[in-house]
Amino acid sequence: MSSDATPSTPLDTALQFDAIDLVGRPGSHRRVERTIPAPPREAGGIAMQVPEGQDIAVEAELESVVEGIYVHGTVTAHLEGECSRCLDPVDQDVSARLDELFMYPEKVRAEEKEDSVLFEDDAVNVGPLVRDALAMEADERPLCREDCPGLCGQCGFRMEDDPDHHHDVIDPRFAALQGLLEDDAETKNEEA
Numbered sequence: 001m002s003s004d005a006t007p008s009t010p011l012d013t014a015l016q017f018d019a020i021d022l023v024g025r026p027g028s029h030r031r032v033e034r035t036i037p038a039p040p041r042e043a044g045g046i047a048m049q050v051p052e053g054q055d056i057a058v059e060a061e062l063e064s065v066v067e068g069i070y071v072h073g074t075v076t077a078h079l080e081g082e083c084s085r086c087l088d089p090v091d092q093d094v095s096a097r098l099d100e101l102f103m104y105p106e107k108v109r110a111e112e113k114e115d116s117v118l119f120e121d122d123a124v125n126v127g128p129l130v131r132d133a134l135a136m137e138a139d140e141r142p143l144c145r146e147d148c149p150g151l152c153g154q155c156g157f158r159m160e161d162d163p164d165h166h167h168d169v170i171d172p173r174f175a176a177l178q179g180l181l182e183d184d185a186e187t188k189n190e191e192a
Contacts (some may be wrong), residue, residue: 011036011038011056011127011130012127013127014034015127015130016124016126016127017034017060017123017124017126018122018123019062019064019102019122020123022063022064023069023119026064027064029063030061030062031059031060031061032059032061032073033058035055035057036055037053037054037055038052038053038055039052040052046135046138046140047081047084048079048080048081048092048139049138050080051080054077056134057075058074058126058130059073059074059075060126061073066107067104067107068102068103068104068107068119069101069124070102071098071099071126072098072099074097075096075134076093077093079092079094079134079138080092081138082142083143083144083148084141085143086148086149086151086160088148090143090144092139095137096134096137097133098126100129101117102124103117103118103119104119105118105119148160149163152165154167
């Protein structure tokens, strides 16, 4: 998971912290705090996301270690989405842990390079960490409530509005005969 040198999203740009003062000074550390407005929702992204403009708060400690810059802290945000059964609005407050070592490129062995996050351009970009941490904490299949009845599988009717809602199930082998009964009933109504 090698990091790119240039931030690619507004979240990445806003959550890039200069760490030049920590390079090569194991044991030194600095606390950083930043609250930023959430970027636009990702189409086709996870079910629960931070609404555009809502605050994402990051509190982290940047710590110099022999291998690189160790980042640990928390991210808090308010997520919104839709119930996975009935599509009603759902919200969730989350606080997620951040924990990553940004490795100095010269300290990474060739076989570890792909799985390492590299410290590049004298800065740490915690944007991807924040995005991943929020995604991990978000409900994968959010519900408005545990016993939500959802929508009718045949017509999309909201089952909460009428729990007795149902459709008569006709054996598909006899579906053509159902049409004959309806035609016969219409003929009798016309004769009367």
